[in-house]
Amino acid sequence: MRYRTVGVGTTxxxxxxxxxxxxxxxxxxxxxxxxxxxxxxxxxGSAILLSEFGxxxxxxxxxxxxxxxxxxxxxxxGAITVTALYLDRDYVIDQIFxxxxxxxxxxxxxxxxxxxxxxxPAQILRLGEDRVGMLMPWLDELVALxxxxxxxERFFRMQSLLFAVLDVIAPHxxxxxxxxxxxQRRSAHLCPPHRRKCVPLRAEAREAVRLLRARPAERxxxxxLAEAVHLSTSQLGRVFLDAYGKPPMAYLATVxxxxxxxxxxxxxxxxEAAMREVGWLSRGHAARMFxxxxxxxxxxxxxxxxxxxxx
Numbered sequence: 001m002r003y004r005t006v007g008v009g010t011t012x013x014x015x016x017x018x019x020x021x022x023x024x025x026x027x028x029x030x031x032x033x034x035x036x037x038x039x040x041x042x043x044x045g046s047a048i049l050l051s052e053f054g055x056x057x058x059x060x061x062x063x064x065x066x067x068x069x070x071x072x073x074x075x076x077x078g079a080i081t082v083t084a085l086y087l088d089r090d091y092v093i094d095q096i097f098x099x100x101x102x103x104x105x106x107x108x109x110x111x112x113x114x115x116x117x118x119x120x121p122a123q124i125l126r127l128g129e130d131r132v133g134m135l136m137p138w139l140d141e142l143v144a145l146x147x148x149x150x151x152x153e154r155f156f157r158m159q160s161l162l163f164a165v166l167d168v169i170a171p172h173x174x175x176x177x178x179x180x181x182x183x184q185r186r187s188a189h190l191c192p193p194h195r196r197k198c199v200p201l202r203a204e205a206r207e208a209v210r211l212l213r214a215r216p217a218e219r220x221x222x223x224x225l226a227e228a229v230h231l232s233t234s235q236l237g238r239v240f241l242d243a244y245g246k247p248p249m250a251y252l253a254t255v256x257x258x259x260x261x262x263x264x265x266x267x268x269x270x271x272e273a274a275m276r277e278v279g280w281l282s283r284g285h286a287a288r289m290f291x292x293x294x295x296x297x298x299x300x301x302x303x304x305x306x307x308x309x310x311x
Contacts, residue, residue: 016149017091018158020142024081031073037087039169040064041132041139045080049073053122061129063169070121083139085162117175125172138164204229205243208236212248216255217279222248256280257293264302271298 019036022043031051046059051072058064058080066072068089074080096117097110104110138161145158207229212220225248226236240248256278263274272283275298280286290298 016146017088018142018146018162019086020083020139020146021086022081022083022139022143024079025074025076026079027076029074031071033069033071034066034086035068035089037068037089037092038064038066038070039085039087039165040066041083041085041135043081043083043132043136045076045078047074047076047080049124050075051122053120056122056124058124061127061132063125063127063132063172065123065125065169065173067118067121072122083143085139085142085165087162118173119176120174123174125169127169127172131168135165135168201243202239204231204236205239208240208248209244209251212252212255216252216259217277219279220249220252252279253289254293257290260286260290260298261294261301264298265305271302274298 024044025047040058040063042058042060042062042064044060046057049056049058049064049072051070053070064072093110093114096114097104100110100113100117104113142158142161142165145154145161148154208225211225211228222233222236226233229236231239237247240246240251244251246254259278260274260280263269263277264271267274269277275281275283275286280289287297290301294301296304
């Protein structure tokens with residue numbers, strides 16, 4: 001039996017982070033893997049599961065949860081009708097980040113934490129017919145919206161339906177809690193701001209951000225930025241951290257990474273020239289900072305961006 005990895009998409013449509021499909025399976029399906037989190041709700045019938053984690057049996061009232069890159073096939077016992085939810089991996093990581101923000105440093109940390117928390121690649125949840133029956137109206141609407149292309153104006157409705165489904169399913173999932181306090185956070189990465197206080201922004205913080213975003217290539221120092229907004233360096237650090245969730249120089253690195261990514265996507269400028277354009281004069285330093293912020297090297301980012309445009 002040949003294994004293969006496939007992706008989920010909607011031909012000719014923009015990518016969707018949430019895709020729902022309902023189908024009746026009457027013939028064996030060979031094991032396949034997705035780079036998506038997959039939830040399969042059994043509506044009718046039963047089947048034997050064949051996968052890398054062994055054999056299992058699912059029936060009406062069960063929910064199958066599959067992590068990314070987890071092979072799984074099906075041998076229906078007669079026929080089985082399911083609704084499958086495919087959730088984009090990055091979208092799931094974002095939800096985990098905000099759900100457990102007190103324990104996490106950033107979204108890269110959230111990715112590691114998700115692997116720790118949900119260490120089992122596949123789970124069969126025995127919810128029962130009554131509890132699964134509660135999900136049916138939400139699942140049916142998700143399928144309808146997904147088939148319509150998941151238009152952006154209906155995104156919040158799709159998300160609310162998904163959260164209602166997860167609210168029922170999540171308490172039954174097995175987790176491995178390996179981190180209990182914020183003291184166990186990993187070292188910080190250059191990712192979008194987080195844990196910001198919900199308070200009005202001070203004028204000095206807003207002016208500092210305006211300067212950094214307007215002139216990212218300038219040779220900024222904390223002292224120079226503080227003088228520009230008429231604060232001491234310690235005051236600026238405190239005010240800026242309260243407002244934007246990271247120190248000014250870390251914010252500047254994020255701005256430079258954003259600008260470099262834009263140049264790599266939208267121009268044919270050589271990578272080293274683009275690095276200098278945003279204020280990074282050392283190629284090695286720039287590559288390290290960009291990778292910390294984006295997750296890949298500048299060269300790979302450009303290749304991925306061009307592949308996506310070509311597709």
